[in-house]
Amino acid sequence: MPTILGQNQYGKAENRVVKITRDGDTHHIKDLNVSVALSGDMDDVHYSGSNANVLPTDTTKNTVFAFAKEHGIESAEQFGIHLARHFVSSQEPIHRARIRIEEYAWERIATSEGNSKFIGADEVKHSFARKGMETRVSQITYDGENWEVISGLKDLTVMNSTNSEFWGYVKDKYTTLKEAYDRILATDVSARWRYNWTSDEQHMPNWEKSYEQARKHMLHAFAETYSLSLQQTLYQMGSRIINSRSEIDEIRFSLPNNHHFLVDLEPFGLKNDNEVYFAADRPYGLIEATVLRDGVEPKIPVDMTNL
Amino acid sequence: MPTILGQNQYGKAENRVVKITRDGDTHHIKDLNVSVALSGDMDDVHYSGSNANVLPTDTTKNTVFAFAKEHGIESAEQFGIHLARHFVSSQEPIHRARIRIEEYAWERIATSEGNSKFIGADEVKHSFARKGMETRVSQITYDGENWEVISGLKDLTVMNSTNSEFWGYVKDKYTTLKEAYDRILATDVSARWRYNWTSDEQHMPNWEKSYEQARKHMLHAFAETYSLSLQQTLYQMGSRIINSRSEIDEIRFSLPNNHHFLVDLEPFGLKNDNEVYFAADRPYGLIEATVLRDGVEPKIPVDMTNL
Amino acid sequence: MPTILGQNQYGKAENRVVKITRDGDTHHIKDLNVSVALSGDMDDVHYSGSNANVLPTDTTKNTVFAFAKEHGIESAEQFGIHLARHFVSSQEPIHRARIRIEEYAWERIATSEGNSKFIGADEVKHSFARKGMETRVSQITYDGENWEVISGLKDLTVMNSTNSEFWGYVKDKYTTLKEAYDRILATDVSARWRYNWTSDEQHMPNWEKSYEQARKHMLHAFAETYSLSLQQTLYQMGSRIINSRSEIDEIRFSLPNNHHFLVDLEPFGLKNDNEVYFAADRPYGLIEATVLRDGVEPKIPVDMTNL
């Protein structure tokens, strides 16, 4: 046989599960998009079409919905851990499960006499509005022994309207760019951080709190860094997380440089004093890098932040 | 000539203008997507290709950016009024201008020692994050005499996790749906409301305040209505705005019914007590209607809320 | 009651029905996206939530799939006619039905010993690939007496790499554009044409042939027009259809001017002799117009080509 099978995996992608938890009149939402990928002894289904080792993707879908009832959804990470453990431990031919989850955030609709922060006795407690464009993401992988949990977010659009410069760069025969001493710095943050929790023996992180804190530190670093390059800002965002959260060892970013070009208003007799910008679509700069705790081996794949 | 020209318009669409206003160290953003459509004596350019009456779309683009400097951007509506007036009054062949604007909201990034609501002396005042998925929209039309301003929003996703029923409907030979006495009601609100300000003689509304109030009343009505049909909820949302805001005479909604189907867990020996839902993509119900102040003539086009 | 209900409609949108017809071993596909909108005596469901007059959107969905079996899908238009007639004639409260259909084209996969045009006895006759990005669209409306059929297409991307000029336009203080004597003309055609078939008494057009011919004439006019403005090209495309197809009385276009800017290569010591272009995203020119058979009343709504 001149060709052979290499890495392979299968499962049901994009299971959209919404879980409502009723605490008296107060409802809580978890809104997830769950994708399952399983691998193991799967040569036969590729070579001959025999499905004898194949748990159908329809079953993996059913399991996602059943587990939302059986285990609840405490956090995306914890839910993924339940699922991954189940597939690997209950199906002999399956040696590895990778669960990817996107989580969409909702906030309470503030009502006439109150607001979303302090819901009183007379308030509507079951009404929600989708919050933000950003999506929380998580990938949980289990091989029967070790866990890998990589979490993060994507589509978090941020902008500094000043405190950004760009100069002192290499100039070759194709360089026409003028140096900038006060520019807009804007990006759509895509970040993935890896937890150093890898075994059931270890104390498990508080996934919800860890996410909130990592996100907060990252935003503070973006806002507080006086930036000479987007790379410098990226590094500050990453090292702030590593330094603040001991449960996180590695983080990778993919940051488009969302160009805001100062419009030339001189032909109209006007001076543009860093006021009016054209927000361009394409092309855009794209800055990608990993920031690591010193001494740690990097494991987040290079392209993962672009998925 | 067996064929003739009918309604026609032209202009530059999707001019992405970002305006930064510096109030000392505190910066303010207006982030707009402006589309210009002009009409008038344009037969020749269609019949013969003569551009003698045509102000290039490139010029309409330049005007958008120049006006951001010359007039500032107090509100999307006020900015559109400046632009529409300019094109109609400065170009003899142009008899009518329609300016469409999308506005993207940003909020300040809360920093280490403070938060976004109360920015203190030591805070970062130039850092922002994109707020929400919803887009504020406005359409300003001027024919040299009368104004029509239609504002609203789209992509505001909301959900009630209870207080929604659906029963007592017509049943024919193709009906299989079971009645529901406690269901999720979820939609992506697309709304357009028309102001009764039509002339420079009238007192102009406070566009920013009016938008905030209309949005708030609409959300309250959504949350507070015990719903027997999405149509009923729609009507409550519309009438709440008309009754609360005297400057608004008409509102039209396009509300997809974002189905959340209760998953059948019985095959797995589990009871689904309104807990686990499958969020479906397509098909979806689509409910569209206009709500009017009594005695007023409707003017918002039927399809406008789907643009 | 200070507020009243205006125009309203409801139904199930985006029913994705695929119909396979087996002619011996040779299979045929119709792949449609069908949206139903019904209107009539629907005040109660808005005012009180009573669904006594409401045929559920779920039933309209079931009807779409059942009709694919009962009537087959000869053409999108004929299928919509079956559906519209059914809803209006079988449900007393429903006075008007509007069926919108998108159709996706497939072509046969050419196989080893043959090709898609001439399928021989030994060929695979059940394998298909999606053809093109363009989508055929149709809207069928029925009020119990009269029919209105508006068909067309969207997302048909075309380009002329020469034979396009743009000069002789109005210049004001915001004009900076240079005249062009040889430019790329590119657009994504969105077109809707209205048939003059309005009654069951009339001879019904051959919908499939009419679509193919209208599309062909439109493309020829695009290719063969030496263009002084996109408006001129648009008018030629429209009048070519009206003049060639007696069953069509009106056509409306929405044509973005997909700008291809000649890149300035002089800083690199290179001459750009209409060779290297930057394909821009936004902003874009947007040209919209109706072309009519002389003496006919226009009925295609202004915004319909942008849906």
Next chain:
Amino acid sequence: MPTILGQNQYGKAENRVVKITRDGDTHHIKDLNVSVALSGDMDDVHYSGSNANVLPTDTTKNTVFAFAKEHGIESAEQFGIHLARHFVSSQEPIHRARIRIEEYAWERIATSEGNSKFIGADEVKHSFARKGMETRVSQITYDGENWEVISGLKDLTVMNSTNSEFWGYVKDKYTTLKEAYDRILATDVSARWRYNWTSDEQHMPNWEKSYEQARKHMLHAFAETYSLSLQQTLYQMGSRIINSRSEIDEIRFSLPNNHHFLVDLEPFGLKNDNEVYFAADRPYGLIEATVLRDGVEPKIPVDMTNL
């Protein structure tokens, strides 16, 4: 320093270059989307913000457009090779360049007296329509010594309306799926194949011909395989390419199982004899695998086909 920098790269993404080549009156188009990613001695720009080693992304953009003039665009692969070689060999701090290219296909508009295949003397030779939804992709990587070229395509939607079964699979407590003996098999092919050309010493493949042939063999295998599982079909598609094209050593697929569910028409007294299907959006099965020439080391990253 407790944190360090890991893998990093930067460049300008999505440069939309269109190249027109005039062969007398006959024009030819190449329409590319080019993304540049460079890496090397870039620690300083991350740690201190010094741009002393940074060739601006604006310059990489300029280079793309200049090279379209200087070298022409013979094929996406050849164009990427020119670019990658340039960046690595002309900039000392840059040790590795990765060029990603998407190519959009155009076909000639057939005109009145002829057709696209045989353009005669009187034909329009400068008019084109975008062909298909599929996108040809290529990634060229160079480190100063070795080349890696990975090419392929995405968004090629195909369907077999019969000759697909699915049965004999594992059943656990969450399995409800019924076995299928005649189902639709549909997918959007995303494929990446790796060439064994790695050095300037080797004879370079004919990139255009190799692409056409690999695509053709893949489609034939899809059409001609009687399928017991999508995995089996995938393996046949991959091995057909490896066996037919000696210049290709490895191929990876990501194949969504685009579910077409047979609609239950029994409630309406109708029999659905594999005729009427509901085309579902989400969730979908997702099958991913690598097929290799025996003895070859796999190098295509697991997630690359999902980009």
